[in-house]
Amino acid sequence: MNLVRNHVLISIDAGTIMAGARAVEKALVDEINRQGLAGEIAVLETGSIGATGQGVVIVVYPEGLYYANVTSEDASEIVEEHLLKGRPVKRLIMTEMPRQQVIRKEKAGLLKEQARIVLRNSGVINPENIDEYIAEGGYEGIERAFTELKPAGVIKEIKDSGLVGRGGAAFTTAMKWDFASKAPGDPKYIICNADEGEPGTFKDRLILEGDPHKLIEGMMLAGYAVGAAKGFIYIRGEYALSIERLEKAITQARLYGLLGENILESGFSFDLAVMKGAGAYVCGEETALIESLEGKRGHPRNKPPYPVTEGLWGKPTVVNNVETLANVPEIIRNGAAWYRGYGTDKCPGTKVYTIIGNVATPGLIEAEMGTTLRDIIYEYAGGIKEGKKFKGALVGGAAGAFMGPEMLDAKMDFVNLKEYAAVLGSGAILVMDESTDIVGMLQSVLHFFKHESCGHCVPCRLGTKQLVEIVDRIAGGKGKVEDIESLVKISEVMRDTSFCPLGQSLNLPISSSLKYFRDEVYGRVQQPA
Amino acid sequence: MNREAILKKFEPNLSNILYIMHDLQDNNPEKYLAKEDIEACADYLNVPYSYVHSVASFYTMFSLKPRGRNIIRICESPPCHLMGADSLIDYLKGSLKVDIGGTTKDGMFTLELTSCLGVCGVAPAMMLNEEMFGNLTPEKVDSILDKRRKEI
Numbered sequence: 001m002n003l004v005r006n007h008v009l010i011s012i013d014a015g016t017i018m019a020g021a022r023a024v025e026k027a028l029v030d031e032i033n034r035q036g037l038a039g040e041i042a043v044l045e046t047g048s049i050g051a052t053g054q055g056v057v058i059v060v061y062p063e064g065l066y067y068a069n070v071t072s073e074d075a076s077e078i079v080e081e082h083l084l085k086g087r088p089v090k091r092l093i094m095t096e097m098p099r100q101q102v103i104r105k106e107k108a109g110l111l112k113e114q115a116r117i118v119l120r121n122s123g124v125i126n127p128e129n130i131d132e133y134i135a136e137g138g139y140e141g142i143e144r145a146f147t148e149l150k151p152a153g154v155i156k157e158i159k160d161s162g163l164v165g166r167g168g169a170a171f172t173t174a175m176k177w178d179f180a181s182k183a184p185g186d187p188k189y190i191i192c193n194a195d196e197g198e199p200g201t202f203k204d205r206l207i208l209e210g211d212p213h214k215l216i217e218g219m220m221l222a223g224y225a226v227g228a229a230k231g232f233i234y235i236r237g238e239y240a241l242s243i244e245r246l247e248k249a250i251t252q253a254r255l256y257g258l259l260g261e262n263i264l265e266s267g268f269s270f271d272l273a274v275m276k277g278a279g280a281y282v283c284g285e286e287t288a289l290i291e292s293l294e295g296k297r298g299h300p301r302n303k304p305p306y307p308v309t310e311g312l313w314g315k316p317t318v319v320n321n322v323e324t325l326a327n328v329p330e331i332i333r334n335g336a337a338w339y340r341g342y343g344t345d346k347c348p349g350t351k352v353y354t355i356i357g358n359v360a361t362p363g364l365i366e367a368e369m370g371t372t373l374r375d376i377i378y379e380y381a382g383g384i385k386e387g388k389k390f391k392g393a394l395v396g397g398a399a400g401a402f403m404g405p406e407m408l409d410a411k412m413d414f415v416n417l418k419e420y421a422a423v424l425g426s427g428a429i430l431v432m433d434e435s436t437d438i439v440g441m442l443q444s445v446l447h448f449f450k451h452e453s454c455g456h457c458v459p460c461r462l463g464t465k466q467l468v469e470i471v472d473r474i475a476g477g478k479g480k481v482e483d484i485e486s487l488v489k490i491s492e493v494m495r496d497t498s499f500c501p502l503g504q505s506l507n508l509p510i511s512s513s514l515k516y517f518r519d520e521v522y523g524r525v526q527q528p529a
Numbered sequence: 530m531n532r533e534a535i536l537k538k539f540e541p542n543l544s545n546i547l548y549i550m551h552d553l554q555d556n557n558p559e560k561y562l563a564k565e566d567i568e569a570c571a572d573y574l575n576v577p578y579s580y581v582h583s584v585a586s587f588y589t590m591f592s593l594k595p596r597g598r599n600i601i602r603i604c605e606s607p608p609c610h611l612m613g614a615d616s617l618i619d620y621l622k623g624s625l626k627v628d629i630g631g632t633t634k635d636g637m638f639t640l641e642l643t644s645c646l647g648v649c650g651v652a653p654a655m656m657l658n659e660e661m662f663g664n665l666t667p668e669k670v671d672s673i674l675d676k677r678r679k680e681i
Contacts, residue, residue: 015648018661052650053664199606202647237551237590238646240659278547278588281644295543295574297587354649356608362650398607428649430608444610452644454587 047210049123122210167321198397200428218325343369396425404516460503
């Protein structure tokens with residue numbers, strides 16, 4: 001057997017492919033072959049390591065050394081200097097390291113001792129190889145479910161873990177599963193909502209690209225708990241690489257007998273299909289997503305009945321977000337008590353954030369529930385770019401809330417933020433430095449909603465249009481004080497009367513921008529004589 | 530591939546309608562769903578023409594009018610806005626001499642907006658057909674488009 005001396009991991013995700021990762025990979029392999037090192041050095045693909053905006057990233061093991069912004073031209077130098085002669089190429093070494101571990105809120109700094117939950121394998125294993133997932137304890141959860149827990153035990157374990165939905169609405173996962181398992185109707189369905197469209201959010205994409213088997217196992221566990229034999233993954237049409245990786249993973253799981261009839265002789269049968277969306281933000285709403293899966297316009301449905309009793313084709317259906325389902329195998333494998341060791345009492349576990357905007361190192365991170373905004377920005381993301389001052393952040397995507405500097409020390413979790421009239425939402429944190437124009441940001445948010453309003457109900461269809469007209473007027477310097485009042489009033493009516501969360505959530509960015517940046521917004525309108 | 534061959538790839542179930550329309554559109558040299566595409570889809574799924582048209586018009590990835598050989602989809606959501614997407618869009622409109630949704634006179638490019646592409650770490654970003662590009666500046670956009678022009 002050949003002993004491999006060095007492993008070179010190259011991160012292949014949408015971001016690094018954009019920066020030329022495929023060409024770098026080829027150059028590395030070619031150079032390794034040219035130098036006759038093919039038997040000693042293995043080049044392996046992996047998912048995102050969490051850092052974005054740093055070009056092509058590779059990691060050399062056993063040293064664990066990260067190189068950033070690697071180009072094809074650098075390949076020969078890396079092979080020759082580092083892999084052949086053992087001298088790291090200093091100019092390419094990554095200076096801003098991605099945080100591989102969860103920061104414990106009580107002892108930030110002791111990074112090495114901690115473990116990631118959702119992103120544990122992301123950027124570590126090859127997502128296109130099921131064996132690597134299995135080697136990391138993959139599919140042990142489903143085994144424990146079959147042999148020890150049985151369906152009721154799975155639901156109880158998830159209930160005890162306190163897991164709530166990570167898509168934005170924070171509904172208790174076990175409750176959804178329990179309702180669906182008890183609802184009359186056959187067959188039942190599991191849907192994974194991978195229609196990630198909230199501006200600034202790409203956590204689900206990186207989970208799908210970096211660890212697709214974790215999602216498959218999570219869906220199997222959901223199916224087993226609820227009594228469903230079929231699952232659908234509804235994924236954005238724009239996420240080409242995610243679709244490719246997921247389809248490969250499903251094929252592998254079928255080959256291993258982990259999907260299909262009578263899985264591992266348990267008597268449980270389950271299979272998955274990937275469905276590709278076509279560009280509609282509103283399809284992230286679960287009933288609109290179901291309509292779209294059925295081949296219709298993605299209009300939200302009346303609720304009740306909820307999908308857990310009447311969902312896809314009128315049958316009991318569980319709809320869970322990618323991140324939620326990615327938590328499930330870890331909880332089942334390690335137990336609810338272990339999971340509760342992370343996060344806060346009311347919100348156990350971690351949250352995956354995408355931190356972007358004017359920060360030094362934008363990227364994907366996983367932090368415990370209850371971590372402060374300050375830690376997330378300054379500990380994980382390296383602080384504000386170019387040493388500028390923090391002005392505020394838009395947290396939770398376009399449907400989220402603005403936060404000012406006074407919120408830096410607020411503990412971030414679903415329950416606590418509610419008290420500040422803010423939301424964690426999808427986990428997007430868009431950081432703004434002192435030069436940011438708040439009215440311009442609000443304008444961008446409202447234009448987004450006008451474009452994405454599906455036209456189904458009057459308050460949202462007409463409201464978004466009027467809000468855009470008004471905010472454009474204010475941004476153009478022609479606004480009046482009454483215009484600001486109209487923004488608030490219209491968005492309140494929309495909050496109270498819109499058919500689905502799309503129209504209902506617009507009030508949040510408007511009211512929060514006024515809460516923290518009142519003087520700035522009022523300073524932009526013509527002052528009464 | 531002709532229309533029949535595309536349709537045959539799928540079971541005639543309504544739930545396949547998005548897949549069928551994606552394929553029909555990709556196959557159309559003018560990158561849109563022509564009347565004939567919609568008719569073929571409606572016949573195959575045994576639903577009225579108006580039904581297919583209504584579904585197609587709902588989703589932004591489908592176009593009901595002819596487009597250029599290359600589709601530029603530029604992101605205008607808040608993260609890209611914060612990093613200067615506005616001026617980039619103005620620049621593109623000026624240099625291509627088209628408005629949003631318009632096609633250049635030589636039929637080479639159609640300029641469209643897209644919702645968040647999920648590559649916010651390298652905002653502002655755009656897609657050219659299936660390929661993503663980030664950290665865009667006017668110069669970078671020029672070189673990407675020039676390269677594309679030369680490839681054809």
